[in-house]
Amino acid sequence: MSTTEGLLGRARAAEPADTIAGVAPGQVVSPASTAETAEVLREASARGLTVVARGTGTKQTWGAPPSSVDLVVDTTRMAAVVEHAAGDLIVHAQAGITLAALQETVAPAGQRLALDPLCPGTLGGLIATAGSGPLRYSHGAVRDLLIGITLVRADGVVAKSGGKVVKNVAGYDLGKLLAGSWGSLGVITEATFRLHPLPATSRWVAAPVDGATDADALVQAVVHSQTVPSAVELDRPADDPATLAILVEGTEAGVAARVAALRDLLGGTPEVRDTPPGWWGRPPVGDTLLKLTHEIAGLPRLLDALDTATARHGGRAAVRGSAGVGILHATLPGDAEAVRAVVAELRTASAAWGGDVVVLDGPPEVDPWGPVRGLDLMRRVKDQFDPEHRLAPGRFVGGI
Amino acid sequence: MADIPALAARLRAALGADAVIDDHTQLRTYECDGLAHYKVTPALAVLAEDTRGVAEVVRACHETGVPFVARGSGTGLSGGALPRADGVLIVTSRMRNIVTMDPANQRAVVQPGVINLDVTRAATPLGYYYAPDPSSQQVCSIGGNLAENSGGAHCLKYGFTANHVTGVEWVAPDGEVIRLGGNAPDPTGYDLLGAIVGSEGTLGIATEVTVRLTRLPESVRTLLAAFGGTDEAGAAVSAIIGAGVVPAAVEMMDALAIEAAEAAVACGYPQGAGAVLIVELDGPAPEVERQFAEVEARCRANGAFEIRIAADDVERALFWKGRKSAFAAVGRISPDYIVQDGVIPRTSLPVVLRRISELSASGGVRVANVFHAGDGNLHPLVLFDDSVPGQAERAEEVSGAILDLCIEHGGSITGEHGVGSDKAKYMPRMFTDDDLDTMQMVRCAFDPHGLSNPGKIFPTPRLCGEVPGRRKGVHPVQEAGLAEAF
Known part of the structure; x- marks a missing residue:
């Protein structure tokens, strides 16, 4: 328990700049890896803390405001490219890297991640909000280019799905479920994407x-x-x-x-x-x-x-x-x-x-989401992944 | 034990007498799918005709605690549609209506029993086609494609079923009918559609599918290049991809696969080839012209000793005939064979092929290699003679060792055939217990009683509400009164 407490012990008190959609958090912690994120979430679980993951914070006013934020998990220390296999046209990176930095890493090989979201921040934020831009027309959405994902569950358990090959149907594709889940199912710590050649x-x-x-x-x-x-x-x-x-x-x-x-x-x-x-x-x-x-x-x-x-x-x-x-x-x-x-x-x-x-x-008095088909099933998914509703509580559809 | 005769009577009353099969001899028609060495006769088979019918069956199963398995054309190669002896097989082969063809929205709505190629046939006069093209596309169904997230030779450029399904009408495992997605992108909420496609029938049954239609390309150019061996052919593939070309398809066959294809369909591939590549480009004519020249040059630079260019659709079809018939063709040179399906990073191709060759030699069984070289999806065909004692076991061992090789190189145990009944035991080699546990949370959300195609994908079912290993105390779901352990 001492190590875990050590990590949360390194958390700093939140400042006004940390405010998320008008909600003042308690503390901010900046884990450097999937393993550290898992420790943080285990500790948060033990203490019953509500948690919101944040990258560069470009879209934190989007969606509904969280009903409570005890702890902000700042992902920006997780900014490494783990592997860029240029010959295989894939890149595996930590979730806190910015999209711009990732593009700079793969561009010398004549490649790009063919995603150009409207408000680019980190990879994690891009996945969580399933952002898309003009290239969606030819290259698809986050869900279509994401081939592997690592997440940390609310209880601190680390889980992966997919891998680093483009063609892969082994097991459920959790990446698709996490894409556009607004931080409500887990903290995304690593992702692997398919790349495309840069056009001449x-x-x-x-x-x-x-x-x-x-x-x-x-x-x-x-x-x-x-x-x-x-x-x-x-x-x-x-x-x-x-x-x-x-x-x-x-x-x-x-x-x-x-x-x-x-x-x-x-x-x-x-x-x-x-x-x-x-x-x-x-x-x-x-x-x-x-x-x-x-x-x-x-x-x-x-x-x-x-x-x-x-x-x-x-x-x-x-x-x-x-x-x-x-x-x-x-x-x-x-x-x-x-x-x-x-x-x-x-x-x-x-x-x-x-x-x-x-x-x-938009204004807080407007329901961001509107009617949702399949909401009961979505609630059941949330209850499985985050039974205590501690991850980005209230941010997503139907109060999820 | 559920009362199957009572269930049969209930379903006859609801769906009509001719929709329900309980005669043992007739039921044996459905005892296996394309993976024929797994056989189980279902307790009942129901030929549903519409959504209402499927929902009736599923609701009845839910109420009586009887497992159910959906089956389309039964062409799957992982035993995904293997029936349960204590369960109901829900057959969608009567659900073959194309509901709408909507080129203005680039969508079609079809029933799950519709044959893959029939979507393309209906769309072609409108200038469109359905891109995912598994080799079995003349017989396999869209519902089965959805369950397996089927690929095909052209998914290198166009993606898989998951990238081409934009909506479903869905019968959840409790019998409730819901609609997810439609013609527009990004339906609000979790991407449940993304979870469903490729879930191998374990999350419910699609009764209507909205698929994306793709514009027929202006130009298609195909070449067949013959190489001395797979190393040279593999180097050519790397050079093509490295040049920034994204072909519609890149397929490779080795000498043994070529021999089989020649014996079966006389495709007339170049004499003496140790490997052939089929490379297809499609798109706007001016782009295809430029890139095709690039592809041809890279093949020659890497040792292609003969290059044939398809002059028309007939010649193109002949190139593909050898490739698409390769699985069945192996039956001409070997009494028995295992079709394997694994994935490796494409750049590992040379080393993995050498290792497969060593495994083949040490195991004393021949391996023919056919694969989607562009995306590293291997289909080794392990040949054996079941009448020779011990050969089947050795073939199994070699086949399994090939999967280990895929995992060792950071690949996958299945690229397109699915896990099904066949590969559930390999899942723990690729995923941790925590990974599998987390995936099964999705299943618990959809199907807490585990009635929808149980026994597939996961080696060990997660009891929904079960206390996972590292937890202390009561599972929070249970604690919150949201679920009970059973």
Whole structure:
């Protein structure tokens, strides 16, 4: 017990900067390894402490605020790349490494982790929030590139699933369950990802869009074309007309031919750029941040519903996101009451575009998650992994 | 002991007389899946026609404590659909409707009994296809693919079933029907769909599956390259991947596998090849042209003595015929064989193949190698003659030693065939007790009574509510009154 107490004994008292979504933690501890994290969680378990894991803290205001935080487990001392097997196109790293640092490690081998989330922080935070960005269109989500995971359970037990090979169906895939679990099932300490080659050439083709119907027509034309884009992104600022920008990656000659095909497809005189537009891969700026999912062809219905709902409150939403995937992010005009009303209206209508309305970052009086299918089963999963509800309590769906 | 005749009567009343089979002779049709040396005759088989039917059966099993096993086309190679003698086999072969084809959303909704290739056949006129392509795709079902997270030759570029299923209608082990996901990405909450795909029937049964449709590529180019041996072919694969090319597929066969394929389907591979590679690229024509030249150059630079390029779909089909028929073809050169499925990091290929060759020599059984070389998924075929005393045992030993080799090199005991009945005993070699215990927490959440395909994947079932080794005192779940030990 002495070693364990030694580790928690090294915890420091929380400072105002450690506040998580308005909740002041008791202590902060910074374990350096999976084994140390396990010791910390065993001790926290023995003392019945509530625990929130934190990387660089870029998304700690997202989701619901935790109902209690006795202990912050700061993962940023776990920032090592354990193995980069360039020939196998995989990387195994500790969860506290930043995505940027990881990319710098693998880039000299001509490789990348093909994830470009909107608010990049650490790998652990990326997995816990299942963040995605423009490259989702071509390379999939965190769940699709994550091939192995190590987590520490609420009781301090270390568990792994997957491994370091891309093709692997031995046992349950806990990585998928942990991805997007918002710290509520375990503390992620290590992860292994599949890598992809860096493209030789990247080019962006950007065209103006005239309203929701036009956006839909252009997106449909692009996704059904043979140009095989890496990303299909829509940007519609609150006050300005919209732009559809398409990323094409590949060999120099191949990209040139595909860009030419896209210019024909989009009509008019689209802009061709060697660098991304300034807004590329960033969330729209505002006090609230919504994640709106839709079936691909549901795009115009979602945009219309959003405009109708926000117009009632005298404003217009800024919208940006992966229209070719079915994930948009939006900021809403108006006060907390307006946000609540717009979100409620969208949730009522969302069957029309087949998606969900999540308030990633917003006023505390708005339910971040909305209705959830399979919630009973999710509660049972939580009860298995964290029966005392000490990990990020209250942060996730249904009060999980 | 449950009253099986009463259960049969109940299910006949609910689903119709012709849906329930309890005649022993008829039941023997279902005694095994593609792993034919495991045989168990189920107590009952039920041919469900819809979600309601499956839910009726599962609810009845839940209420009477009878285990159930789902079965699609029965092509699985790990005994995942091996019945229980005391249980009900739920057969989905009557659930073969393609519910919707929706190219505007790039999705199709299908019933679980739909044959994999039929999804592609229905999507092709619309310019789409279903990407996961297990070698058995002409007969295997989407429900089975979902259970096993099936791969195929083209998953190197396009991913596995898990990457292509976006929604399910699901009958949970208590008979409750839930919908998870749909056409849109990222359904709110835990990724239960991610837990379900590849869970080998242990978390419930899919009764409707939403799958992603992939745009048919503009261009497909395929080459067949012959090498002196597997070392050169392996070096060529490394060079291709190292050049930043992500082929749609890279397949390798060694001399013995080639011999078998020639005997079975006369695929006409180059004479004297110690190894052949099939490399396929697909995508936009201008990209494929550039990269194909790269692939060809890397093959030549690494000792390919003959390269054939498929001129059309017919020639391409011929290249693939040898590869896709390889498992069955081995039957032409050996009376009995074991199909193994293991994974290694691709760069370990040369050393692992040498070790397999040594194991084959010392064990006195021949091993033919067929594999998805791009992702290190080996399919060694261990040949033996069951009529020779001791050979079957030696073949088993060699086959098991190959799995140890995979684990030793940081790989996996299965890349696509699943753990099933066959490999549960190997799971502790790859995972710790804590790993397995944690995985089974998911099972306890879905199926606390352990009725859905029990005995598969995990060597030792976790009693839900059981006190794990390192705990002191009562399990908190029990303490909180949320579950009881049983």
